[in-house]
Amino acid sequence: MSNSDQTASFLLRFTQKIFEDEKGESNVQWRGKVSHVQGNDVKNFSELKDAMQFIQEKLSALTLSSIEADDSIEDKEGLLNKSLDIWKRLAKNYPKMVVDVIKDPKAQVSQIQEQLTSKAEEISSKLDLNALKPPSKSDINILSEQISSLTKLVHSLEDKIGALTAKK
Amino acid sequence: MENIEKLIASFSEAEVRIFSFGQFKIEHKEFEIPDQWGRDKAMQLFQFFIISRNRHALHKEQIIERLWEENGTDQDFKVALHGINKALEPNKEARAKAKFVVRQGAAYKLNMEYIWLDSEKMEDFIAIGNKNVKSNKEIAIVAYQAAVDLYKGSFLPNRIFEDWTTTERERLQILALDAFLNLAEVLLEEQPSESLRLSEAALNIDNAWEEAYRIQMVAHMINGNRVQAIRAYQRCKEVLEKEFSLEPLPATNQLYRSLLS
Numbered sequence: 002m003s004n005s006d007q008t009a010s011f012l013l014r015f016t017q018k019i020f021e022d023e024k025g026e027s028n029v030q031w032r033g034k035v036s037h038v039q040g041n042d043v044k045n046f047s048e049l050k051d052a053m054q055f056i057q058e059k060l061s062a063l064t065l066s067s068i069e070a071d072d073s074i075e076d077k078e079g080l081l082n083k084s085l086d087i088w089k090r091l092a093k094n095y096p097k098m099v100v101d102v103i104k105d106p107k108a109q110v111s112q113i114q115e116q117l118t119s120k121a122e123e124i125s126s127k128l129d130l131n132a133l134k135p136p137s138k139s140d141i142n143i144l145s146e147q148i149s150s151l152t153k154l155v156h157s158l159e160d161k162i163g164a165l166t167a168k169k
Numbered sequence: 170m171e172n173i174e175k176l177i178a179s180f181s182e183a184e185v186r187i188f189s190f191g192q193f194k195i196e197h198k199e200f201e202i203p204d205q206w207g208r209d210k211a212m213q214l215f216q217f218f219i220i221s222r223n224r225h226a227l228h229k230e231q232i233i234e235r236l237w238e239e240n241g242t243d244q245d246f247k248v249a250l251h252g253i254n255k256a257l258e259p260n261k262e263a264r265a266k267a268k269f270v271v272r273q274g275a276a277y278k279l280n281m282e283y284i285w286l287d288s289e290k291m292e293d294f295i296a297i298g299n300k301n302v303k304s305n306k307e308i309a310i311v312a313y314q315a316a317v318d319l320y321k322g323s324f325l326p327n328r329i330f331e332d333w334t335t336t337e338r339e340r341l342q343i344l345a346l347d348a349f350l351n352l353a354e355v356l357l358e359e360q361p362s363e364s365l366r367l368s369e370a371a372l373n374i375d376n377a378w379e380e381a382y383r384i385q386m387v388a389h390m391i392n393g394n395r396v397q398a399i400r401a402y403q404r405c406k407e408v409l410e411k412e413f414s415l416e417p418l419p420a421t422n423q424l425y426r427s428l429l430s
Contacts, residue, residue: 006238006239008332010332010335012335012336012339014339014343018379018418020418020419020420021419022419023419030415030418032377032413032415034375036335036339038329038330038331038332038335039330039332041329041330045377045412045413046413047413047414047415
């Protein structure tokens with residue numbers, strides 16, 4: 002089977018928007034852009050799960066293109082299993098990361114602030130961290146939907162492996 | 170203004186001029202440098218030195234690992250380096266020290282003393298613009314104008330698939346976007362049509378940059394064209410919905426409501 006290494010590089014851009022809503026309350030919004038370097042393909046997103054989905058699609062395509070036609074069923078199964086393992090780990094860790102953000106927004110915002118450029122630092126220094134609200138029901142609903150979506154993706158990959166095993 | 174004049178003069182004073190936006194091109198003051206340098210790796214290595222110019226000199230092994238990955242050898246590096254020296258210093262004697270790519274032990278670095286680089290000068294002009302935008306509008310306009318004139322397109326467009334160019338391309342694109350929009354904003358009252366052109370150029374770089382639509386709305390209103398101002402808002406709304414599934418920011422909606430009243 003083919004042993005050649007292949008690289009997929011992704012660039013993530015986040016733009017922070019600080020604004021006052023109609024009620025005069027301070028809000029923060031993040032707009033993101035993920036680029037797949039080797040494919041010169043780009044996707045804008047406001048939910049991190051959409052960026053993860055984009056990355057997953059590109060990596061899945063890379064894995065599938067790496068499975069040469071003359072590979073044995075065992076080789077194909079092995080590759081897909083390994084790819085699935087990576088996504089299982091991601092599915093396990095990604096929701097935790099989102100939970101961390103919701104549980105402790107101050108720590109997360111502080112971490113992001115450290116990485117911002119001087120201009121962004123100037124803006125973010127005006128942000129009153131104490132004004133950030135605790136998680137709302139809608140935050141928790143969004144989190145549940147994201148976990149559900151990732152679970153479906155993992156199931157879908159499991160089904161594909163099941164089908165390959167059945168063929169064998 | 171003195172700093173701007175110095176920056177402008179640096180173009181004609183430089184021995185070598187590098188154009189990295191829109192297309193890659195190098196000019197030498199005294200002779201023509203060919204577009205092709207034998208093997209492409211020589212040009213890649215030179216472009217890698219450009220991107221790494223502000224770092225400490227890079228060790229040969231680091232460069233080989235980055236550009237050739239696992240397959241590179243010392244010989245590959247030597248051949249590529251020879252290609253650079255042959256193109257930039259065709260009359261250099263075999264054992265003489267190279268002028269543009271200098272060696273420090275086993276590490277190498279680009280000597281910027283003799284080199285004019287468009288992306289570097291764009292940054293310098295933007296820095297002057299940012300420094301003067303509130304205190305001296307006239308200087309800010311000249312500096313921003315010089316910066317946007319230099320930005321002819323994406324950084325090293327022939328290397329968009331190479332991940333070692335990505336960070337620098339992104340960094341410069343954001344700088345250019347800010348320069349286009351800062352200039353568009355400064356010119357709004359006196360030259361609204363030029364503001365429209367500049368904000369449209371910014372939208373060609375990133376069509377979801379909301380600030381550019383706000384500038385367009387105001388510029389159309391100053392020109393007395395309410396219909397076009399409303400169209401700019403609608404375009405903004407459609408793009409944000411399509412790209413992010415988001416509404417425009419309250420500031421944009423507020424501006425829109427003021428157009429209707």
